[in-house]
Amino acid sequence: MIDDIYAPHIAEIKKALGDRASEETILADLEKLVKYRVPVAEAKRSIIKKYGGTDSVKKTLSEITAEDRDVEITVKVLEVTKRDVEIRGVSRTILTGIVADNTAQLPFTAWSELDLTKGEVVNLRGAYVRSWQNQIQINLGDRCDITKQDEAAGIKAEIMPTKLADVKEHANNLHILSVVLEANEQTVHTKEGDKTITSGILADDTAKLPFTSWVQNPNLTKDATIYIENAYAKVFRGVPTINISEQTTISPSEKIVTPVVKANQQSVYDLLKREGAIDIIIKGNIVCVRPGSGLIMRCPECKRVIQQNICRVHGPVAPVPDVRVKSVIDDGTGSLTLVLDARLTEELLGYSIEEAKKMTSDAMSSEVVEENIREQFVGKMVAVNGNMSNGEYGAILLAESAWFPVDDLKEEAIALLKERGV
Amino acid sequence: MLDREIAWRIFASEFNNTNIIHTAGGEQAPHYIITPTGARCNRLFAVGVITEVENIGHENNELWRARIADPTGAFTIYAGQYQTFSSVFFTGIKIPSFVAVVGKARIYEPGDGRIYTSIRPEELNVVDEYSRDQWILETAKSTLKRIDAVRLALNSNLHEGEIIEHLQSNNIQKELAIGISIAITQYNELEQYLSELEQVVYDAVRTVLVEKEDNVAAEPKQEEIIDSKEYVANIMEMLDTGKGAQYSDIVDAVRKVNITTKQLESIIKELMSEGRCYEPKIGVLRTVH
Ligand SMILES: [Zn+2]
Numbered sequence: 001m002i003d004d005i006y007a008p009h010i011a012e013i014k015k016a017l018g019d020r021a022s023e024e025t026i027l028a029d030l031e032k033l034v035k036y037r038v039p040v041a042e043a044k045r046s047i048i049k050k051y052g053g054t055d056s057v058k059k060t061l062s063e064i065t066a067e068d069r070d071v072e073i074t075v076k077v078l079e080v081t082k083r084d085v086e087i088r089g090v091s092r093t094i095l096t097g098i099v100a101d102n103t104a105q106l107p108f109t110a111w112s113e114l115d116l117t118k119g120e121v122v123n124l125r126g127a128y129v130r131s132w133q134n135q136i137q138i139n140l141g142d143r144c145d146i147t148k149q150d151e152a153a154g155i156k157a158e159i160m161p162t163k164l165a166d167v168k169e170h171a172n173n174l175h176i177l178s179v180v181l182e183a184n185e186q187t188v189h190t191k192e193g194d195k196t197i198t199s200g201i202l203a204d205d206t207a208k209l210p211f212t213s214w215v216q217n218p219n220l221t222k223d224a225t226i227y228i229e230n231a232y233a234k235v236f237r238g239v240p241t242i243n244i245s246e247q248t249t250i251s252p253s254e255k256i257v258t259p260v261v262k263a264n265q266q267s268v269y270d271l272l273k274r275e276g277a278i279d280i281i282i283k284g285n286i287v288c289v290r291p292g293s294g295l296i297m298r299c300p301e302c303k304r305v306i307q308q309n310i311c312r313v314h315g316p317v318a319p320v321p322d323v324r325v326k327s328v329i330d331d332g333t334g335s336l337t338l339v340l341d342a343r344l345t346e347e348l349l350g351y352s353i354e355e356a357k358k359m360t361s362d363a364m365s366s367e368v369v370e371e372n373i374r375e376q377f378v379g380k381m382v383a384v385n386g387n388m389s390n391g392e393y394g395a396i397l398l399a400e401s402a403w404f405p406v407d408d409l410k411e412e413a414i415a416l417l418k419e420r421g422v
Numbered sequence: 423m424l425d426r427e428i429a430w431r432i433f434a435s436e437f438n439n440t441n442i443i444h445t446a447g448g449e450q451a452p453h454y455i456i457t458p459t460g461a462r463c464n465r466l467f468a469v470g471v472i473t474e475v476e477n478i479g480h481e482n483n484e485l486w487r488a489r490i491a492d493p494t495g496a497f498t499i500y501a502g503q504y505q506t507f508s509s510v511f512f513t514g515i516k517i518p519s520f521v522a523v524v525g526k527a528r529i530y531e532p533g534d535g536r537i538y539t540s541i542r543p544e545e546l547n548v549v550d551e552y553s554r555d556q557w558i559l560e561t562a563k564s565t566l567k568r569i570d571a572v573r574l575a576l577n578s579n580l581h582e583g584e585i586i587e588h589l590q591s592n593n594i595q596k597e598l599a600i601g602i603s604i605a606i607t608q609y610n611e612l613e614q615y616l617s618e619l620e621q622v623v624y625d626a627v628r629t630v631l632v633e634k635e636d637n638v639a640a641e642p643k644q645e646e647i648i649d650s651k652e653y654v655a656n657i658m659e660m661l662d663t664g665k666g667a668q669y670s671d672i673v674d675a676v677r678k679v680n681i682t683t684k685q686l687e688s689i690i691k692e693l694m695s696e697g698r699c700y701e702p703k704i705g706v707l708r709t710v711h
Binding site: 039269285287328330332333334335362363364365367368371373375378379380381394407409410412413414416417420422 | 425426427428429430431461467469522523524545547548549552553555556557559560563564566595624627628630631668669670673674677683704705
């Protein structure tokens with residue numbers, strides 16, 4: 001029966017139009033368009049348009065994917081902040097914030113000053129979705145249809161604080177429950193004169209991240225457990241940094257947070273989900289020592305690595321010798337570039353700058369140190385504590401300390417067999 | 423930025439039981455092997471004892487074949503003319519000794535139904551016994567993790583697409599989830615094989631508990647060169663591919679047999695004074711025929 005073929009399409013159109021058209025009307029229109037060999041998808045669109053609907057698909061926030069272009073959602077506005085931005089040279093006021101329903105919470109950006117107030121429940125039609133650095137974001141353009149819902153009925157959403165391990169670059173309206181591990185005041189020179197900022201380290205049970213506060217706040221003291229509302233994240237030296245501004249509120253919290261005080265060991269796979277991290281431990285094998293390791297020469301001005309005593313920027317210079325290791329560490333779940341500076345190269349592998357220079361001149365080969373490092377290092381298991389940045393040059397682990405783990409392997413073997421019950 | 427392929431930890435026994443090649447589209451796309459436990463592997467890292475080295479190539483077209491044994495079997499290594507570092511390595515290597523290899527997984531099917539797996543090395547290095555034992559434990563842990571994950575997939579009775587999601591929601595990383603979804607449809611009697619492999623893994627772990635014989639543990643680097651001078655002369659000739667041998671390469675090659683740089687220098691002086699070699703330019707040496 002013809003009705004059967006059209007039934008799912010009619011249902012979909014009906015869903016978009018509500019009471020604006022009857023099923024009979026829709027069927028008649030659809031049949032007509034199909035007779036004219038209009039593709040069904042196009043026919044559906046034009047019927048919805050004709051009766052004043054948008055072809056928004058109704059979804060809950062947890063159902064939204066990065067591919068959604070036009071959705072209808074009913075959400076509570078948990079947070080909304082006005083922001084003045086420049087878009088292609090034109091100043092505009094936009095809104096950023098967080099919306100939630102009973103299934104999830106998502107950040108949003110409204111590209112004009114829409115009528116949205118914190119705490120109210122709204123039905124939004126014609127919202128679209130953007131995905132940035134794996135973070136789904138609701139976007140509301142001028143086309144967006146806002147219907148205020150009378151009652152906050154059904155939506156009991158409250159803001160869920162973001163875990164520090166999940167903080168992404170450029171995240172806005174961040175709410176964070178954490179412990180202040182370190183807080184130091186310092187004076188910086190800005191265009192508007194000297195300013196006192198507070199910087200330090202925050203920790204929750206997932207990670208540690210640095211923070212910078214552009215305002216002074218009595219709650220930002222060492223060991224305090226605080227609830228931060230409306231902070232934003234910016235990448236500084238390769239690591240997402242929590243930025244606290246005038247729009248941020250900080251209040252003391254009674255909640256118990258067990259911060260990761262010690263560096264925590266994790267798999268490379270888990271680490272690579274993050275854009276940057278401080279004070280983490282990775283244990284893996286060195287699977288490659290890259291060229292450019294060993295004795296290198298740097299420009300005395302800009303510290304760039306140079307060849308033949310010529311800096312790309314500063315021309316002929318008197319080179320400054322340095323020693324480093326650029327390698328790849330792999331733990332079977334993923335890999336990242338591991339860099340050891342001169343101090344660690346000497347500590348771990350025994351080559352000081354002086355020794356490296358001597359070896360090089362003795363052997364009459366500029367690669368002899370690199371070759372020696374390769375022989376000592378490739379295949380070895382090494383544990384590294386340091387900071388990871390994950391940018392356009394890939395993931396890089398800058399070691400603060402590194403060591404060759406010495407475990408009782410027999411004990412480990414016994415424990416493994418016991419764990420498996422054999 | 424393209425992600426670097428993971429170096430999988432796989433025992434030789436499982437590696438040699440692998441017979442699936444998987445290409446993710448396109449001629450340029452990397453080739454993967456899918457092991458019975460679902461490791462979707464393009465690169466692997468292994469540590470074992472080198473037991474055989476042979477140059478099976480022709481004069482100007484080197485092809486090295488080596489075997490590196492772990493407690494479960496042996497990896498076959500093939501290194502051709504494009505892996506120049508391996509020729510220096512294999513020339514100087516003492517058998518047996520502990521060796522680490524990072525390389526690409528290869529499958530060769532001669533067309534008679536047989537399947538050969540091998541590794542094309544990217545890195546080769548001499549390591550110690552402790553590193554070997556560390557590798558056994560790490561490889562045991564990751565293999566058991568994969569065995570558990572395959573069982574989870576088998577018991578779920580889900581379709582291929584759903585299995586990937588199911589495994590990921592159980593904290594199994596995507597690469598492995600994809601591999602497992604393929605492995606369970608392509609390998610026959612997988613459950614039986616997993617039980618066998620599990621026992622093989624336990625036996626491998628038990629080898630770490632065995633008391634070491636002192637002579638094996640103590641010596642990997644000590645080799646007695648009967649005649650250091652002849653050894654150096656040989657190395658020099660071997661490394662000379664027409665433009666002379668790089669001094670640094672010679673230093674490298676002889677270090678493996680415990681000739682120090684100092685000794686090497688006096689040997690070279692001796693060879694020079696005997697008119698057996700000369701230095702056409704600084705850092706380069708040639709033998710006189
Ligand atoms: Zn410079």
